[in-house]
Amino acid sequence: MNATVQTPVAAPPSVTRPAPSSMPALTLGARLRPYAERVLPPLAVVLALMGLWEVVASGPGATLPPPSKVWADAHDLIVDPFFDRGGLDKGLFWHLLASLQRVAVGFALSAVIGIAVGLLIGTSKLAMRGLDPIFQVLRTVPPLAWLPLSLAAFREAQPSAIFVIFITSVWPIIINTAVGVRNVPADYRNVAAVIRLRGPAYWWRIILPAAAPYIFTGLRIGVGLSWLAIIAAEMLIGGVGIGFFIWDAWNSSNLSDIIVALAYVGLVGFALDRLMALAGHLVTRGTATV
Template identity: 90%
Template sequence: MRGLDPIFQVLRTVPPLAWLPLSLAAFREAQPSAIFVIFITSVWPIIINTAVGVRNVPQDYRNVAAVIRLRGPAFFWKIVLPAAAPYIFTGLRIGIGLSWLAIVAAEMLIGGVGIGFFVWDAWNSSNLSDIIVALVYVGLVGFALDRIVALAGRIATRGTQES
């Protein structure tokens, strides 16, 4: 954690859309570049929350694993993953929200298709009612995605995760 955390913190603080020119240069196409921007936006809260979850595995769990000589993959699957799962799903919920934000922003800049392009096109056409409808749509889809991930988290963690 001490070695990787500074790297994660530096990369995490780079604004997502600042990655767009580099991804366009690397991929030379709009769609893979947008996907990369979405990925780079959403991956940091997932990684950081997962690391916190793994670091916060209760010592009692580790002691029980030592007593029953649980090691390697069995220790990971039976102790670490279940204990870290609430943190992982919290990171996923944050990541989903950020990725939805990045989708809209990337589509505004790249153009062509999508809700971001629709909002930008409506702005250029001075059609504020379409923008309001799009914003409500974005909010509702974001809410639905959050609820889906929260439900998956409750199922995966057997209800131990807060909603």
């Protein structure tokens, strides 16, 4: 019997897989570069303007103080905005806080009423024909023109200032909300009709999400107008507030204090705009731009 000789089969050579190349870690400079690109250009412009201001205001016949004199005159006001010596002798923090409280109340009222009226106008052609011409006329009235009527009606400074804020900021909220509702895509409405979505569910799931970018645009414009209105109103109604502080500094010929207060006003206004833009970006999941 012949024995069958089996030739051993060689094992396949093992394939050595290269180790995955690890991504090089970003250096500190690379991580900070995006922030530097956003911060350095405006910072350079501000420094250039400050230098130009220093040169121009230091010349003969200049009527405004240069930055160096502003720092010398208002040093205590800048480094300690939290002092409170009683009465109206307070730091800028307390004046800004009083103004922001008035803005919060007036703007909240304008947001609630403005969105509700905007939804009504956007969905009802009859309401739009009746109310839109009136709103277009009233929104052109300057904010301070409402102050005498509000003082006559409320007979107190605080509610009068809140009313001026409300009547100033409500119009862009109404108009943008109405435009957003009218621009809801027809496909969304057709889908709601197919699945028989009616009542509050229709508003919460179809109308409001689709109109949200327009609504937040109106809110963003409204909060900026609210801040503008309260500064002007406080100059006339008095009391604690950044507007009254500016007017009181003018009566005392403290130009340096006015310049410092204006810088705070601008920074707070910028912060309010950014916060509202961020809120819109988060609520609309990126649809509303920051």
